[in-house]
Amino acid sequence: MEFRLTDEQRALIAPVREMAQTTFRQRALRWMDGTFPWDNIRDLAGLGVLGMTVPEEYGGLGLPVFETALVLEEIAKVCYPTAMAVLGEAGVQTRVIARYAPEGIRARILPAVVSGDCILSICMTEPHAGTDVANYRTNAVVKHDRVIVNGSKTLISRAEEAGMFVVFTRIDGRPGREGIGCVLVERGTPGLAVTGTYHTMGGENLHEVQFNDMEVPLENLVLREDGFKRLLTAFNTQRCLNPSISLGLAEGAFDETTRYVRDRPVFGKPIADFQGVRWKLADMYKDIEAARGLLYRACWTADPFPDPFLAATAKVFCNEMAIRVTNEAVQLHGGFGFTDEYPVSRLYRGARYGSLGGGASETLRDLIGRKLAGEDLGPDGIMGLGYF
Ligand SMILES: Cc1cc2nc3c(=O)[nH]c(=O)nc-3n(C[C@H](O)[C@H](O)[C@H](O)COP(=O)(O)OP(=O)(O)OC[C@H]3O[C@@H](n4cnc5c(N)ncnc54)[C@H](O)[C@@H]3O)c2cc1C
Numbered sequence: 594m595e596f597r598l599t600d601e602q603r604a605l606i607a608p609v610r611e612m613a614q615t616t617f618r619q620r621a622l623r624w625m626d627g628t629f630p631w632d633n634i635r636d637l638a639g640l641g642v643l644g645m646t647v648p649e650e651y652g653g654l655g656l657p658v659f660e661t662a663l664v665l666e667e668i669a670k671v672c673y674p675t676a677m678a679v680l681g682e683a684g685v686q687t688r689v690i691a692r693y694a695p696e697g698i699r700a701r702i703l704p705a706v707v708s709g710d711c712i713l714s715i716c717m718t719e720p721h722a723g724t725d726v727a728n729y730r731t732n733a734v735v736k737h738d739r740v741i742v743n744g745s746k747t748l749i750s751r752a753e754e755a756g757m758f759v760v761f762t763r764i765d766g767r768p769g770r771e772g773i774g775c776v777l778v779e780r781g782t783p784g785l786a787v788t789g790t791y792h793t794m795g796g797e798n799l800h801e802v803q804f805n806d807m808e809v810p811l812e813n814l815v816l817r818e819d820g821f822k823r824l825l826t827a828f829n830t831q832r833c834l835n836p837s838i839s840l841g842l843a844e845g846a847f848d849e850t851t852r853y854v855r856d857r858p859v860f861g862k863p864i865a866d867f868q869g870v871r872w873k874l875a876d877m878y879k880d881i882e883a884a885r886g887l888l889y890r891a892c893w894t895a896d897p898f899p900d901p902f903l904a905a906t907a908k909v910f911c912n913e914m915a916i917r918v919t920n921e922a923v924q925l926h927g928g929f930g931f932t933d934e935y936p937v938s939r940l941y942r943g944a945r946y947g948s949l950g951g952g953a954s955e956t957l958r959d960l961i962g963r964k965l966a967g968e969d970l971g972p973d974g975i976m977g978l979g980y981f
């Protein structure tokens with residue numbers, strides 16, 4: 594086993610790290626009121642990393658999961674909203690388009706993802722169907738060569754900015770998981786409306802998205818067969834990428850904290866001189882390194898398809914580790930840690946997201962426990978198909 598990054602991997606992340614630690618760090622407070630980090634997105638497009646998971650034939654880098662996770666980790670060290678926006682360009686929605694969209698959409702949308710001109714949004718959650726993801730009421734009715742969609746989604750990221758929405762929906766009212774597929778919807782489609790706004794503690798805005806007799810061409814209806822299983826499968830990859838943001842947030846908060854405790858004098862000496870503080874640093878460090886080991890292993894083995902069990906385990910551990918570490922980082926900054934003066938409060942708020950989205954910790958623990966108890970979950974059960 595090789596535990597060092599290759600020269601190519603170092604070369605990939607070096608300019609991202611440089612840009613994040615200088616420019617993004619300075620800009621980070623700007624995005625806490627829901628403003629989309631367009632400046633950062635354009636800068637990252639300049640580095641080519643927005644198309645990390647876009648196939649090379651469409652101008653992307655076609656990177657494996659591991660390299661994609663390394664880039665997200667670097668961005669998350671300083672800026673949660675930017676890392677989330679980049680995940681939006683590298684995650685499930687990009688995979689759906691690259692794999693299943695008609696060639697016309699692929700040829701138009703994917704190069705625009707690479708250049709930062711097309712932001713993607715994925716619409717799954719409904720007011721009554723979050724974790725219970727297959728309980729959708731949104732329905733797409735096929736009429737000759739058109740598809741008519743009615744329903745609503747909630748808590749949707751990047752809905753205000755998106756050029757394309759990847760919408761998971763019931764098809765022709767077919768019941769259960771088997772009835773679920775996906776509709777690709779371009780911004781400006783009549784009947785598509787972005788409505789209510791939720792401002793999150795992480796800084797970004799989420800929205801409601803309505804479909805009122807919205808019509809799209811039949812070719813935009815994809816994943817008609819095994820749609821739900823393929824969605825689950827794609828989410829196993831997402832479960833490697835989401836925790837890379839958690840890892841980055843924890844590392845960023847840890848770096849801030851080691852600097853702070855060496856500089857902050859209390860009782861005539863830096864607080865780093867107190868054993869109680871050093872023990873906290875040691876615990877934060879071991880938590881981060883344990884998470885890194887688990888996550889890197891999950892990511893390293895994630896192509897062409899991740900081990901769903903390992904990905905779920907890494908996600909739960911990293912998400913919860915980031916909450917512990919960023920929480921301790923705020924604590925070690927004292928009262929200043931609770932203000933906007935120091936980055937740790939932002940990183941703490943961002944870290945709170947990980948265990949909620951992309952498979953909540955409770956769901957994943959359930960999955961892990963069922964497997965450990967000997968239940969058969971795959972290859973086409975709740976763990977996905979084993980291919981996308
Ligand atoms: C920042 C952010 C961005 C998001 N972006 C998007 C997006 O772009 N697109 C999108 O579609 N959605 C998005 N979401 C929504 C997210 O996917 C949902 O919040 C998530 O799936 C959980 O659903 P819910 O909020 O309805 O919680 P619920 O399903 O109501 O769950 C509430 C609680 O109950 C627990 N729970 C549920 N079932 C069980 C069980 N069987 N056993 C034990 N505990 C259980 C859950 O783990 C959770 O803790 C986003 C959410 C956030 C916070």
